[in-house]
Amino acid sequence: MNSATTPLDQPTARISVEVNGHTVVREVECRKHLVDFLREDCGLKGSHLGCEHGVCGACTVRLDGQIVRGCLVLAAQASGRQVETVETATPSPRLKALQDAFVEHNALQCGYCTPGMLMAALDLVERRPDADREQVRVWMSGNYCRCTGYHAIVDAVCAVLEQQRAGRFSAGAEA
Numbered sequence: 001m002n003s004a005t006t007p008l009d010q011p012t013a014r015i016s017v018e019v020n021g022h023t024v025v026r027e028v029e030c031r032k033h034l035v036d037f038l039r040e041d042c043g044l045k046g047s048h049l050g051c052e053h054g055v056c057g058a059c060t061v062r063l064d065g066q067i068v069r070g071c072l073v074l075a076a077q078a079s080g081r082q083v084e085t086v087e088t089a090t091p092s093p094r095l096k097a098l099q100d101a102f103v104e105h106n107a108l109q110c111g112y113c114t115p116g117m118l119m120a121a122l123d124l125v126e127r128r129p130d131a132d133r134e135q136v137r138v139w140m141s142g143n144y145c146r147c148t149g150y151h152a153i154v155d156a157v158c159a160v161l162e163q164q165r166a167g168r169f170s171a172g173a174e175a
């Protein structure tokens with residue numbers, strides 16, 4: 001029998017994660033997923049659990065600037081890294097604009113999908129500034145919504161893309 005062990009072979013691990021700009025040090029079960037760590041150990045209930053299989057996107061957060069499924073990443077894998085959730089106390093102008101646009105366009109009903117939608121939309125606005133409506137629809141298709149029918153969500157994201165193209169987020173422009 002191979003006696004070699006790794007940290008993930010242990011029942012618990014002491015991890016240090018920068019969450020929304022604050023360092024959180026906790027002893028966690030090695031099998032604990034990032035979204036459970038955020039909800040249970042950090043008290044951040046915005047990221048939701050839906051499918052727990054990487055399908056619905058309700059658990060979407062950013063890890064070192066990349067969007068990930070919080071249900072597919074272990075908390076221990078986030079140790080030493082930066083996590084950003086929808087609750088960040090200092091939302092970027094784009095995230096704030098998306099939040100406002102979701103309200104303005106009635107792009108949420110029960111709100112269960114909304115935190116994940118916002119993080120996915122933020123990634124789109126930052127990475128695909130020239131996206132058209134069809135590309136927005138395809139990008140957001142990785143996040144499921146059971147209430148809105150998606151049209152209002154796409155409207156909201158397109159509105160922020162338009163604001164961005166009009167220079168709203170340029171240096172010196174009012175956010």
Ligand code: FES
Pocket residue numbers: 048049050051052053054055056057058059060069070071072
């Ligand atoms: S709960 Fe993670 S993708 Fe559905």
Ligand code: FES
Pocket residue numbers: 107108109110111112113114144145146147148
């Ligand atoms: S607003 Fe209810 S699931 Fe999207």
